[in-house]
Amino acid sequence: MAHEPTQQPPAGLYFKVWGLLFVLSTASYFCNYFFQGYLRWSLIILLMLVQAGLIVSVLMHMVWERLALMVAVLVPPLLLLTLLGIGALEAEYTYATRGSFFGPPSPAPSAQHR
Amino acid sequence: MTQPAPMTPASISAPQGLESLVADFSSDQRAFKNVSWGKVMMWIFLLGDTFVFGSFLISYMNVRMSTQVPWPNPSEVFALTVGGKQIPLLLVFIMTFILTGSCGTMSLAINYGFRKDRKKTFQMLMLTALLGASFVGMQAIEWTKLIHEGVRPWGNPIGAPQFGASFFMITGFHGTHVTIGVIFLIITAIKVLRGDLDSMRPGFLTGRKGSYEIVEILGLYWHFVDLVWVFIFAVFYLW
Numbered sequence: 001m002a003h004e005p006t007q008q009p010p011a012g013l014y015f016k017v018w019g020l021l022f023v024l025s026t027a028s029y030f031c032n033y034f035f036q037g038y039l040r041w042s043l044i045i046l047l048m049l050v051q052a053g054l055i056v057s058v059l060m061h062m063v064w065e066r067l068a069l070m071v072a073v074l075v076p077p078l079l080l081l082t083l084l085g086i087g088a089l090e091a092e093y094t095y096a097t098r099g100s101f102f103g104p105p106s107p108a109p110s111a112q113h114r
Numbered sequence: 115m116t117q118p119a120p121m122t123p124a125s126i127s128a129p130q131g132l133e134s135l136v137a138d139f140s141s142d143q144r145a146f147k148n149v150s151w152g153k154v155m156m157w158i159f160l161l162g163d164t165f166v167f168g169s170f171l172i173s174y175m176n177v178r179m180s181t182q183v184p185w186p187n188p189s190e191v192f193a194l195t196v197g198g199k200q201i202p203l204l205l206v207f208i209m210t211f212i213l214t215g216s217c218g219t220m221s222l223a224i225n226y227g228f229r230k231d232r233k234k235t236f237q238m239l240m241l242t243a244l245l246g247a248s249f250v251g252m253q254a255i256e257w258t259k260l261i262h263e264g265v266r267p268w269g270n271p272i273g274a275p276q277f278g279a280s281f282f283m284i285t286g287f288h289g290t291h292v293t294i295g296v297i298f299l300i301i302t303a304i305k306v307l308r309g310d311l312d313s314m315r316p317g318f319l320t321g322r323k324g325s326y327e328i329v330e331i332l333g334l335y336w337h338f339v340d341l342v343w344v345f346i347f348a349v350f351y352l353w
Contacts, residue, residue: 011225018218025210025347029203032189032352048348052341059221059337067131068138069146073157080168087172091179098182 017058024051156331160338163291167342170284171349177276178353186273188351192256206351209252213292213340216245220336227329232306235329239303242336246296253289257282284346291339295332302332 028047031040057063062070129137138145146154178185189202196204223238260281264271270278305311305324314323 014218014221014225018214018221021214021217022211025207025214025344028348028352029207029210032203044348044352048344051344055217055337055341055344059217060334060341066138066146066149067135069149069154069157071135072145073161076161077164077168080165080172083169083172084175087176088179091176094176094180095182098180102182 013058017054021051021054024054150327152327152331153334156334160334163338163342167284167287167345170287171345174280174284174350177280178274181274181276183274186270186277188353191260191272192351203351205252205256206347209249210343210347212245212249212252213343216242216249217337217340219245220333224330224333227306227311227326230312230326232309232312235326236303236307239299239306239329243296243299243303246292246299246336250289250292250296253285253292257285280350284350288339288342288346291342295336295339298332299336302328 024047028044028051031043031047035043056074062073128134138147141147144151190200192204192206193200193202194204195201219238219242223235223242226234226238260278265278265281267279267282269275306329308315310317310324311326311328312324314325316323
């Protein structure tokens with residue numbers, strides 16, 4: 001089937017993105033070392049998303065594709081955010097339920113029941 | 115004398131921006147004009163795979179958030195001792211570097227494929243396959259270490275049992291993807307070396323004419339495998 005070759009980006013761009021991916025994964029590795037708490041989590045998630053964006057847009061050529069293809073591929077995964085929300089809600093509930101039913105026996109309530 | 119441009123709907127009025135989106139989705143026969151069907155099908159396949167891995171990672175989040183038993187610290191579980199010093203996540207870090215490296219060699223293979231450079235495309239594909247295979251090898255080492263420590267998909271002596279289930283399921287599924295990728299890299303490399311893609315030799319299974327486009331499509335798959343690893347590395351190992 002006749003297929004117009006997609007516009008080829010300059011080869012130098014690949015090398016830049018490639019190098020950047022190494023730098024970013026090293027950075028997220030060291031976030032694990034040096035930071036704690038919310039700062040660490042926001043940095044790790046941010047670096048993860050930047051890496052993912054670089055891979056999809058440049059290495060997988062997404063920015064040179066038709067808008068319709070971009071939308072068809074990139075919009076449906078947003079549904080996973082709904083699943084993420086449901087999963088988190090349900091997990092909190094399970095955690096609380098496990099705490100009250102299977103949690104370590106705390107001395108105070110057992111003393112009350114005696 | 116110039117040839118008159120073919121009167122296709124695209125050349126009459128090529129809509130831009132959002133209009134092109136509407137035009138594409140409401141068009142007759144095919145939605146993604148001038149994108150080859152092979153590429154579109156790979157994207158659709160990867161979209162399905164996104165949902166598979168997304169569901170795995172979200173269910174992992176769910177069990178990790180809901181367990182009352184402490185989760186083993188990945189930095190300690192996946193540490194390597196080098197010269198009497200514990201270095202956290204060393205092997206995983208090396209694996210990440212290898213996979214990222216293979217992404218670059220895959221991009222080079224695609225680039226040489228565009229220029230129909232048979233020998234260099236072959237070399238880059240084989241190098242990518244080699245890096246992929248060494249990644250799977252390191253994963254085997256990691257699995258062996260954990261299995262010796264008694265971690266199983268149904269239990270875990272060092273903390274929450276869901277750790278074993280999530281670990282073997284997620285990394286196992288990803289490792290399977292890498293393995294399949296390596297097999298296809300080798301098949302494609304052989305096709306390139308034999309000149310199948312230049313002579314448009316029909317494929318063994320499908321009977322379709324060989325074309326350098328298959329290198330590009332395989333590249334989509336391979337980059338996706340690295341993309342998934344970025345997510346696994348962040349949420350499973352660094353968490």
